[in-house]
Amino acid sequence: MSICLITGSHPRHLFLARELIRTGTVCAWIMEEREAFVPEPPPGLAPDLAGLFNHHFAERDRIEQLVFTRAGGPDKTPDFVVGTSGLNDPETIAFARNSGPQLVVSYGCSKLSEGFLRTVGCRFWNVHGGLSPDYRGVATHFWPSYFLEPQMTGVTLHETTDFLDSGALILTTSAPMTRGDSLHRLAARNIEHFAEVFCRSVRGLDFASLPDGKPQKKYGKAFLSGDWRPEHLRLIYEVHDDRIVDHVLDGKLTGRVPRLMSVLD
Known part of the structure; x- marks a missing residue:
């Protein structure tokens, strides 16, 4: 067992933890307790x-509870639980180091x-819920639909660096759109798809000789938390009735096609 897994505590994070743990490659799991999943509206x-x-x-x-908890939670409890202020404490770092990993995967x-x-x-790899470099940063499963290109929704695995979602690329995935997908169902579908692809690759990894990532050659948009405002929801729900995927499938909207890659093949 060679992976020290570090995740948040939201349903999607626990889902990926469960799937990775089932590969038999996880030696330790650190879970950071995140903020409430359903926030209060701003005053x-x-x-x-x-x-x-x-x-x-x-x-x-509703969607994440439906999709990610239908098969039950992880088969084990986290080995080490921290709050957001404790993730980089010496005790957490020591726990990760003492677990003896060959790879740390964070999500x-x-x-x-x-x-x-x-x-x-x-080595450190990070799972990012967006296609880098096009969609980096925060809420990157929201922005592709807002910009009327839901086909650019995806997940990136990249080398962890000090720069936001800018490390060399290990794997990018994008799930095929399905008629009737809402914004949130498309996001969940992409996480399901990534978990399937990544876990299949993990089982065949040589942890003593991990592949190098492919450097990102262009600089896309890095979305910050302040970029999103409640007013953006009007386009999703009032203008398009949360049917942007159907509009693309019907040919009413067109746009870019994601360029996917993997160094794990």
């Missing part, structure tokens, strides 16, 4: 916009410090 929103906000996040919760946790990366003494 001062107009009633109709507050309603859209509540609908959006309640629907995300949905806070940024790992330079000291964490330097001290553990192995």
Whole structure:
């Protein structure tokens, strides 16, 4: 067993943890307890916009509970649990180092410090819910649909660096769209698809000779938390009735085709 897994605590994070643990390659699991999955709307929103906000996040919760908990939770409990302020504490770093990993895989946790990366003494890969370099940063399963190219929804596995989602690429995946997919169902489908592809590759990895990633040759948009506003929800729900995937499949919208890659083949 060669992977130290570091995840958040939301349903999608626990789903990937379960799938990776089932490959028999995980030697330790660190879980960071994240913020509430269904946030309260910001104060001062107009009633109709507050309603859209509540609908959006309640629907995300409904879909993730439906998709990611239907087969049960992880087969084991985390070996080490921390809050967001403790992920880079010396105790957490020591636990990761003492588990003796050849690879650390992170998903949905806070940024790992330079000291964490330097001290553990192995390779670090990060799972990013967006296609890098086109969609880096925050809410990157939201923005492709907002920009009317849901086919650019995907997941990236990259080498972990100090720069936001900019490390050399290990694997990119994008799930085929299915008629009737809402924004959140498409996001969940992409996480399911990535887990299937990555876990299949993990079983055949030579951890003593891990492949190098492919450097990102262009610089796409890095979305920050402040870029998203509740007003963006109007286009998704009021203009397109959360049917943007169907509009693409019907040929009413066109756009880019994702360029996918893997160094794990």
